Amino acid sequence: MKLSTLTLAVLALTFTGCGVESIETVDGEVIEEIPEEPGEEVQALPAGFLGNTTCPFSGKQVDPDSFYEHRGERIYFCTPQCAIDGSKDPDKYRSQVYAETTPVGNTTCPVNGEEIVDPIPAYWQGHEVSLCCTFCLNSFEDDPETFVLAALDSLED
Numbered sequence: 001m002k003l004s005t006l007t008l009a010v011l012a013l014t015f016t017g018c019g020v021e022s023i024e025t026v027d028g029e030v031i032e033e034i035p036e037e038p039g040e041e042v043q044a045l046p047a048g049f050l051g052n053t054t055c056p057f058s059g060k061q062v063d064p065d066s067f068y069e070h071r072g073e074r075i076y077f078c079t080p081q082c083a084i085d086g087s088k089d090p091d092k093y094r095s096q097v098y099a100e101t102t103p104v105g106n107t108t109c110p111v112n113g114e115e116i117v118d119p120i121p122a123y124w125q126g127h128e129v130s131l132c133c134t135f136c137l138n139s140f141e142d143d144p145e146t147f148v149l150a151a152l153d154s155l156e157d
């Protein structure tokens, strides 16, 4: 399933920022590698982070505080300067970082908790959520982040 691939990718990113790595040499000696610039160590993305995880310019992990907003979506970058540069062509980077849409696969509506019979798709930051009706679509558009998180949460029940 696509969602689990995404989750794994996020987890993998989380663990690349750990800093100290042990490397074993040929003769069994263990060397501890200390990052060259500890001040620039990448912070793990917060739990529930729903944005793109890599900067479209550098390919590095994004900084959760470096983004621009475009039509209700946030496009994340590794530095504030990247975000400023990206915002000069907002559509371009929006379609680049959210080129693929991952179906969440929820079976209950995140807005009102109803069982979904004829799913209405709703999209936000690369996620496709199923809703039960067009009334819920209006509510979704008012606060998409909350309802994408609720849809993801409903999978764990």
Ligand SMILES: [Zn+2]
Pocket: 055, 056, 057, 058, 059, 077, 078, 079, 082
């Ligand atoms: Zn960047």
Ligand SMILES: [Zn+2]
Pocket: 109, 110, 111, 112, 113, 114, 131, 132, 133, 136
């Ligand atoms: Zn609904």
